[in-house]
Amino acid sequence: MSSFAQRCGIQDAAREQAVRRLGRLLGEQGTELVRISWCDLHGVLRGKTLVASAVERALREGVGLVSTLMLKDTSDRTAFKVFEPGGTATLPGFGNAPNLMLLADPESFQQLPWTPSSGWLRAQPWFQDGQPVELDTRRVLQRALAKLADAGYTMKCGLEVEFHVYKLKDAQPQLDPMLAAWPGPAPEVSLVHPGYNLLAEGWYDLAEEPLRIVQHTAQALGLPLLSLEVELGPSQVEAVFEATDALTAADNMVLFRNAVKMALRRAGYHATFMCRPPFPNIMSSGWHLHQSLLDARTGRNVFRREAPEPGTDVTHAAHTLSALGEHFLAGLLAHARGMTVFCTPTANGFGRFRPNALAPQSVLWGRDNRGAMLRVIGACGDEATRIENRIGEPAANPYLYFASQVHAGLDGIARGLKAPPATDAPYAGAGESLPTSLGDALAALQADAVLCEAFGRDFVAYFTRIKQSEQQRFEAAEDPDEFQRREYFARF
Template sequence: MTSFAEKSGIHDAAREAALAHTAGLIDASGLELVRFVWCDVHGVLRSKTLVASAAADAMRDGVGLVSTLLLKDTSDRTAFKVFEPGGAAELPGFEFASNVMLLADPTSFKQLPWTQSTGWLRAQPYMQDGTPVELDTRRVLQRALERLAAAGYGLKCGLEVEFHIYKIEDRQAQLDPEQAAWPGLPPRVSMVHPGYNLLADGWYDMAEEPMRIVQRTAQALGLPLLSLEIELGPSQVEAVFNATDALTAADNMVLFRNAVKQALLRAGYHATFMCRPPFPNIMSSGWHLHQSLVDLKTGANAFKR
């Protein structure tokens, strides 16, 4: 019987070998759960968590995902009226919130370092007929890189990521069912360093506990972390990564942001990658996205004079 991965045209002998290798790792590691994770149009990771014994079949036959997750605004409300006649006329295949299918890349497997017995796989959505979902953000980048490659070039990127870390002091209001709202209330937080002293070693020492969590999480996931730094803003920090090809850099950024937020939260910290947290006298966060074009034939930097 033809699997959904075969129907989608992505399954070959190499993928089957990678799938068998990953299934073996899942079994040998004694994992109980595997998260099939996909990055939405706003950079938020969504996942379905399967029991470990179901992972191999899911890598072949896909995991169903409601298609409205591709149509959300930043408040997580569906932006298209998919249940009304003509509401999804410009989006064939999305009518009435029909499912898309997630297919995971077996070579993306990670064992999560901040939780027990849990694996992680990066996935991308496909329509039910096996065609790729072109609204998928990773697919958009892949298509752009294909056009660039047709012109003879590759893109290399180096990430410098600014973000804020806060210590959670009180989550009562955030988790109080009487105050549940859309969006909900934030926790009460305090800073991990007072800021206004760029690269101050004393401020780094003050913030070392959460910074160590960032370091250990990134390295345990195999991310090419180079340095951790105290930024100018209050409670603002920066992580610097070695340069990679553009698709790997994008994958690394998505994984890093999600992993850091989850690992820090378990230790009582809140990490935010929003540009400007809602506090007075704060410094906005951005990033330095170092870019260079690479000649695919020679490997030379096309930006170099």
């Protein structure tokens, strides 16, 4: 009888060899437990922990996972009425909360550095009939990258991620059973550095203990960490990673974000990728995405220009970017409002879009300008020429963030769009404004026909329904700050 992986069409000879090889490795390393993990809509890892002896079978037959995990908003409430007639009419296969099946990639195995004798595997969900769950966000990016490959390109991404690390005062009130709630209270914390002294070595020294944990965790997981830095805000830090292909970069972001939170928690720290932690005088955290396209055949950076286009100056995209690079840039601008909710998906993140805050306010690009939404970096003949999108928050689901860039950029290429002149005054009121709330951003997505078609209208309807649940609860909250403390600071 065929295995579930065979019925899904993924169990070839190479995968079977990898399954057996992993089985031997688990025995040789003395691994006792393996976490089979899947990335949910909000970029958070979920899954089950198996004893090592059960892993090989799970790689062939799958692991059951309740399907409502795909229907949760940020509070873990199910946004669809799965037990009511018609409640999942737009979501075939989800009615009455059946199981999905997780199939892990045996090549993704990691030995977890912060917990003894424990391993980790990345998985994706399948329906029990062997069909892929197309709403899975990693598949959304895989489809976008396949479309990019059909056009002859691959995508290269570099991650520059700001976040906050705090010292836990104690486990209370989160673990006090008398205070349990849905969501529960946020942890009580203190700063690891006082801030407002950007890149100060003295502040780095204060924060070195948790940053060492971040360093050792990332490196033990094989993540291409380049630097750790003290940012401007109190307790704010930044991690920068070497550029990789887009799918690897997205996988790395999911693993990094979840791993450092767990490793730091065990050492008495709380890491949050919430954009604006719930304290006075904080600085917003951004996730700056560096991106370029490569020729799939030669590996050449197709954004690179050898010489400025005649008659241009630095305010023209064609002075720095190739014609294709300009089209991609223009596509990002054309769909900026529609893509915003994939880049900044929480109600909290929109507080970052403020003037003179190194964060964008308007749909503008600039030549090496950190106030603009899109920053063009590089020069003629520079193989590292790229576009930096500064609209993202660090809590974003990377698969959706990246997919939005691919779809917007490809539309710019397909239509041969031209970019407007670069800005040198990003906060002067020029350019179309970015959405100012989660509700506005969802409306902008629904109004963008190109992105709706590219992501698939079924996915957009599903995503919008879940994010509207979050937005409605935020608008109804008696205390919006407490809502954000519980909903984002404690969980993200």
